[in-house]
Amino acid sequence: xxxxxxxxxxxxxxxxxxxxxxxxxxxxxxxxxxxxxxxxxxxxxxxxxxxxxxxxxxxxxxxxxxxxxxxxxxxxxxxxxxxxxxxxxxxxxxxxxxxxxxxxxxxxxxxxxxxxx
Amino acid sequence: xxxxxxxxxxxxxxxxxxxxxxxxxxxxxxxxxxxxxxxxxxxxxxxxxxxxxxxxxxxxxxxxxxxxxxxxxxxxxxxxxxxxxxxxxxxxxxxxxxxxxxxxxxxxx
Numbered sequence: 001x002x003x004x005x006x007x008x009x010x011x012x013x014x015x016x017x018x019x020x021x022x023x024x025x026x027x028x029x030x031x032x033x034x035x036x037x038x039x040x041x042x043x044x045x046x047x048x049x050x051x052x053x054x055x056x057x058x059x060x061x062x063x064x065x066x067x068x069x070x071x072x073x074x075x076x077x078x079x080x081x082x083x084x085x086x087x088x089x090x091x092x093x094x095x096x097x098x099x100x101x102x103x104x105x106x107x108x109x110x111x112x113x114x115x116x117x
Numbered sequence: 118x119x120x121x122x123x124x125x126x127x128x129x130x131x132x133x134x135x136x137x138x139x140x141x142x143x144x145x146x147x148x149x150x151x152x153x154x155x156x157x158x159x160x161x162x163x164x165x166x167x168x169x170x171x172x173x174x175x176x177x178x179x180x181x182x183x184x185x186x187x188x189x190x191x192x193x194x195x196x197x198x199x200x201x202x203x204x205x206x207x208x209x210x211x212x213x214x215x216x217x218x219x220x221x222x223x224x225x226x
Contacts, residue, residue, distance in 0.1 A: 004160075033213065042204065042216035043161060056213060091160050100210050101149050101166060108160030 002026075004109035006092050012115045013082045021077045021112045025094030031103060032075050034067055035091040037111070043091055049075060050098050082116045089113045121205045121217060128223040135192040137220055139205030142186040147209045150181060152190045153216075154201040161204065161216070164190065200224050 005024040013019050025032050031050055035043035036059075046065070048056040051072035060067070064082075069075040079086055090113075093106040122140040129135040141150065151166040165172055165179045167188075172179045178191040192199055204219040 035216075042202075042218055043155075045213050045215060048213055093160070101168070103210055104149070104151055104208060104212070104214060105163050105166065106161075106214065108162065110158075110160055 004092055004094055004107050006090075006109035006112050008112060009110065010113050010115075012117065014117055015083060016081055018078065018080045019082055019114060021079075021090050021114070023075045023077070023092030023094075023109060025073065025075070025092070026096070026107055027073075029094035029096050029107075030072075030098045031095040031106075032069055033093045033095075033106065034075070034077050035093065036061075037089045037091055039088075046077070046090075079114075082114075084116050087114055087116045121207055123203075123205050123217065123220045125218065126221040126223070128225055129192075129195045130225050131196060132194055135195040135199065135222060135224070137190040137192075137203050137205075137222065138187065139190070140187045141205070141207045144185050144207050145209075148207045149210070150179065150185075150188050151206045151208070151214070152177070152179065153204045153206065153214075154199075155204070155219070156198075156201040164203075195222075195224050197224050197226065 007022045034046040037043040045059040047067045049069040064080045066078045089111040091111045093108040095106050097103040149166050152164040153161040155161045167179045181188045202219040202221050204216050
């Protein structure tokens with residue numbers, strides 16, 4: 001497709017459930033990022049992939065959060081034993097380049113809104 | 118990466134130029150200035166970036182001062198669709214983008 005696709009767009013989970021959020025980046029994009037955006041706040045960095053390699057996971061808030069990109073294209077963000085504070089919009093972004101100024105020209109998806117009850 | 122300072126909110130009349138300021142007094146020589154915006158219920162959208170020369174594209178113009186300590190994003194003819202939060206970010210190539218609080222721009226009809 002022409003843009004970054006995320007699914008599901010909306011997810012309601014009961015506290016303690018596991019959830020998986022999917023990101024389909026633009027075909028051929030090397031870099032992939034996940035961000036978390038709480039209501040009224042700016043997006044916060046979670047993790048970064050260059051192809052299939054997870055090069056930075058410094059923003060993952062706890063070991064309940066896990067991300068993978070096994071074939072260097074589609075990525076999944078998994079949250080285990082969800083808690084109410086995990087409620088947020090999860091944004092995925094991709095970039096064609098992995099170096100140079102163009103590496104920071106990201107295309108974002110519309111996000112997956114997670115509500116934990 | 119250098120920290121930026123932006124006003125929390127601004128407004129502009131429709132059809133007029135919107136000038137959004139950003140201070141980045143601690144920017145280092147290899148850091149670019151990037152602007153993104155986020156319209157309600159959408160993901161952030163890239164607008165423009167520059168190093169030291171002024172830049173223009175179909176969306177906006179970016180004016181960077183000679184000392185590079187501040188910049189201004191200019192939307193030449195603001196429309197209601199330009200209502201969004203605008204983020205000014207400075208970083209070196211291939212660093213992760215750290216979003217601040219941005220400027221909430223409201224366009225008055």
